[in-house]
Amino acid sequence: MVSHKIQTDLVHCFAEEVIESIIQEVNHDVFCLLVDESADVSTKEQVAVVFRFVDKDGIVKERFIGLIHVQDTSSATLKCAVDSLFAKRGLSMKKLRGQGYDGASNMKGEFNGLRSLILRENSTAYYVYCFAHQLQLVVVAVAKKHFEVGDFFDMISVLLNVVGASCKRKDMVREDQRRIIEEGISQGEIKTGKGLNQELSFQRPGNTRWGSHYNTLVRLVDLFPSIVKVLEYVQSEGSDGVKRRQANGLIKYLHTFDFVFYLQLMLLLLGITNTLSVALQRKDQDILNAMSLVKSTKQQLYNLRDNGWDSLVEKVNSFCESHNTELIIMEEEFVDPKKPRRRTNMTNLHHYQVECLYTVLDMQIQEFNDRFDEVNTELLSCTASLSPFGSFHEFDQSKLVRLSEFYPEDF
Template sequence: MKEIRYLVRQRLPFRGHDESDESANRGNFLELVKYTVGQNEVISKVVLENAPKNNQMVFDEMSEPLIPETRDPVPSSFLLLDLILDYPVVWQQTVQSNVSDKEQMAVVFRFVDKHGTVKERFIGLIHVKETSSASLKCAIDSLFAKRGLSMKQLRGQGYDGANNMKGEFNWLRSLILRENSSAYYIHCFAHQLQLVVVAVAKKQFEVGDFFDMISALLNVVGASCKGKDRIREEYLKEIEEGINQGEIKTGKGLNQELSLQRPGNTRWGTHYTTLHRLAHLFSVIIKLLEFVEEEGTDSTKRRQANGLLKYFNTFDFAFYLQLMLLLLGLTNSLSVALQKKDQDILNPMSLVKSTKQQLCKLRDDGWDSLVNEVFSFCKKHDIELVIMDGEFVNPRNPRKRSNMTNFHHYQVECFYTILDMQIQEFNDRFDEVNTELLSCVASLSPIDSFHEFDQLKVLRLSEFYPQDFTHVDRRSLEHQLGLYIDNIREDERFAN
């Protein structure tokens, strides 16, 4: 909307202190909308009070509908809440001057009303004095008390599990679970995978250094159009030479034009694409770095090219390139599956289990094949090999003796350590309780004529919520389900 563009460009606050209908000044945004309405009869029919209640862009209208629901004389077991939080943010003065430099937490409630309808409401932004788990829990307790809600009504938690708030939200999750064991936390599987594969790998110093070098490479050769054009030209020359010498096959879909792709911070699959193309274009990239080092006009880029050439011609680089290609390639199928919008919940859970098994298998049996790939890459590109039985020299402190062999360093301190971290993180983020819970929920799916319906899973699902199903309820449920299944099978309307 033009009003939004105007306020952003002028760096004006959107909201007013009082946005009620009786207010003389409802804030810059609403006053601009009112002015536009007065100038255009067509627009006046579809905005503000004439718009749907969930699209009136008035804060009070967004948060208040929940209050009547919570004050209804409904048994607490019928009002089930799912608490969704986003990590605290600092609002800059250019966005909202009346709350500048305050850390705030966005809160959304998803709940079931007395009619069994699932609803979702953005409650607002809560100011927090600090970003500790205790402070966040205190803010949530105050919000629940204000709304007349109980923590016992919670049946789910959802937070952003990344970056600086990951640890605090983990503690917050634990604090809420201590108070209510049925408030299960299930994070977005696709985001979880992003955190597992890339974030964990970067905890290992050498892998973090490897990704930093990839980032520097993209700044040197991938940031300019000239650099990209030169990569394409050199790659085409190599393809032509390979075809002429009979080393490269030709055909439909083969030998497509390639260039380096900058990976996205929140999509680990792009890292896999970047590394795959780096391995494929390696000799071309080396030529381009040599050109930048010798003939570049920017002295900073020339120094960076020199450092990159030294690193890319080391065994370390070849080792971590092949290791990360192996790890990212192993989880690529899972990543693609998790990002499908029409995904059957049982399929990704099965893939998560299979991926964890493949990681364990790779740890036990994958060392020899990895080393062979690394040695093959080094020989192809004239990178000096290391003697595995020789003493490892730490590049960060070459004068100090390491008292370990290269074999021990690369196998135990690198290969085993990284895979152990990956497996542990998989187990933590995709724990058995959550996957079993989702599996039981999937048994109620109406897809394919309730094909996944399973009486035992429904009974198991009731055990996850002892506050909603007593022992007597569960015994009754077992009999009710048996009668239900027999009844349905005898009903001609459900013959198919």
């Protein structure tokens, strides 16, 4: 029983028993397919397969079926892997009612992606993309497409490398922040109480979680005076020449109007989308509420575009005055820092309002409309009308009729 071969055989036997019990739970009824591909530590490409279904007791279940090794991750190869799995387990593609993949082209491609290849065999296997992941891509798109916003986040990354490069610098930030809080409390400017004035640190954001970028910017505002002091210390006392030059460049950048403007703008945008992101990731979130949250977030972005300029400028000017940062007059001619000698023939107001605020917001709204398409929204809305919660409170006869058009064979 300690033989590696025998232990491997036992594990395979257990796996077969578990998968067989899952197939019996599905009971040749309708189900959804969730697939994702990833390389293991030995760089072998493999596909993880999960079934989502409702059992005989009406309980929604997600069950991991297994990992399938594939030679490559092309849509055709992935389709062959799914077909072989279905054939081995005696499952029919006609029973598939939903697909859930990531946003890679080989998975969600409109013409040759895995979802399209399956839809050709079964037109009712609708593809639904994770709302939370779509939202992340909406926010990332702005940083990638808008040059100044991308440049802003690049500078934040450098700032994190310089300030958070050593424990000593982190401690300097914490100590200076503690001193500021103690002075504020002694002068009556800062309130005290349970949960207030907690120790803060300058957090590094995760590349795949744009909600964490919002927390980083919030901390940057809270710790701004302390961070500037640390940069001044690195500039004058640092032993590494590269870090000293970076600190010098960062001090200059942090005191520009551009930095403050994009800081406040991204705080507004990420604040709106972060609230939605947190709500979408709640396990008890229902479909209708999630869709209404997406709709209200889009409306917030429209409102910010129409009426948000004055409040944004007020926040920017307030920050500039509080931290002795560069202020500009909006009616004066805009000077491009990359080409300071060339006339732009536009005012600062036009540049920051039209080319910055409106452009960034238009990108966000366009991405929202592209990512959260109407077909999925309508399908989910119709499905939610059959929810048994609250004695079928959401039941709507017209939505049921529309749902029958999505699934004609079932009805």
